[in-house]
Amino acid sequence: MPSSASPSTHRVTGSERVGPYTLLRLERGGLDPGNPGQFFMLEAPGRLLPRPFSLCLAPPGELAFLVDPIGPGTEALCGLGIGDEIAVLGPLGCGYRLDVDRPLLVGGGIGIAPLPYLAEKLGGSPPVVLGFRTEEHAEAAALLPGAEVAVDPVLVTELIGPGFDVMACGPEPMLHAVAALCPTAQLAWEAPMACGYGACYGCVVEIDAALKRLCLEGPVLDAHRLNGHVRYLVPAESAGAVSR
Ligand SMILES: Cc1cc2nc3c(=O)[nH]c(=O)nc-3n(C[C@H](O)[C@H](O)[C@H](O)COP(=O)(O)OP(=O)(O)OC[C@H]3O[C@@H](n4cnc5c(N)ncnc54)[C@H](O)[C@@H]3O)c2cc1C
Numbered sequence: 405m406p407s408s409a410s411p412s413t414h415r416v417t418g419s420e421r422v423g424p425y426t427l428l429r430l431e432r433g434g435l436d437p438g439n440p441g442q443f444f445m446l447e448a449p450g451r452l453l454p455r456p457f458s459l460c461l462a463p464p465g466e467l468a469f470l471v472d473p474i475g476p477g478t479e480a481l482c483g484l485g486i487g488d489e490i491a492v493l494g495p496l497g498c499g500y501r502l503d504v505d506r507p508l509l510v511g512g513g514i515g516i517a518p519l520p521y522l523a524e525k526l527g528g529s530p531p532v533v534l535g536f537r538t539e540e541h542a543e544a545a546a547l548l549p550g551a552e553v554a555v556d557p558v559l560v561t562e563l564i565g566p567g568f569d570v571m572a573c574g575p576e577p578m579l580h581a582v583a584a585l586c587p588t589a590q591l592a593w594e595a596p597m598a599c600g601y602g603a604c605y606g607c608v609v610e611i612d613a614a615l616k617r618l619c620l621e622g623p624v625l626d627a628h629r630l631n632g633h634v635r636y637l638v639p640a641e642s643a644g645a646v647s648r
Pocket residue numbers: 443448455456457458459469470471472473474475476477478479514517518593594595596597623640641642643644645
């Protein structure tokens with residue numbers, strides 16, 4: 405549940421390049437950072453709908469989000485400067501369960517985003533393995549000092565040893581591969597999200613063999629709950645084709 409039902413306005417306190425990504429820092433105001441893996445809806449300047457982002461870091465007085473500029477909304481967020489203001493709603497959804505004995509954090513590409521805050525909440529230095537497409541993307545590993553890093557063609561799944569409680573975030577093919585290796589893994593999934601709190605049904609996928617809203621059930625789910633398949637009611641391509 406969000407700490408408030410309506411968005412609040414937050415000032416940008418910093419915007420830093422991390423490889424090809426941008427770490428966007430916002431004044432925290434009265435927002436609760438929530439549990440790792442929960443997400444916030446950020447106003448995307450000039451766009452009709454907000455966009456969902458995992459909390460990356462929660463330094464005192466701030467909330468920081470790692471943004472991959474892949475389209476108009478994320479590009480607008482990466483273009484914000486100090487002093488600009490945007491509307492923010494959250495924390496939303498269900499994050500990672502932290503009651504694990506032997507955590508291993510697994511991130512792929514921009515899937516690194518929720519892991520620094522997750523590492524902090526797990527006590528600071530759990531083992532972390534990360535996979536990236538290029539050396540430039542791998543610069544984001546600096547957010548998790550001590551992480552083991554694979555760059556394509558080496559896959560991050562090759563770095564996962566046995567006996568860990570895997571907590572993963574990354575692209576869908578990586579999550580399927582992690583689920584096959586670690587059936588008890590906690591996985592952070594994505595679907596197009598227009599509201600973030602259960603009203604629009606844009607994020608419906610098959611969970612526990614029934615159609616459910618990922619923004620309420622997840623985005624973090626135990627691997628078995630998706631039965632190995634994310635099935636959008638509205639294909640992602642169609643959702644992206646409308647101006648939103
Ligand atoms: C719970 C959650 C947490 C997220 N956390 C982060 C984060 O921390 N950092 C980050 O950079 N991104 C994150 N994302 C993804 C981010 O929300 C999208 O990249 C963003 O909404 C794209 O907006 P856009 O206007 O830039 O591009 P659009 O034009 O909206 O999208 C570009 C392309 O990506 C597809 N697409 C967009 N969003 C999704 C989606 N959620 N699932 C599948 N396909 C999609 C579109 O169909 C289109 O093909 C998260 C998504 C979810 C659901």
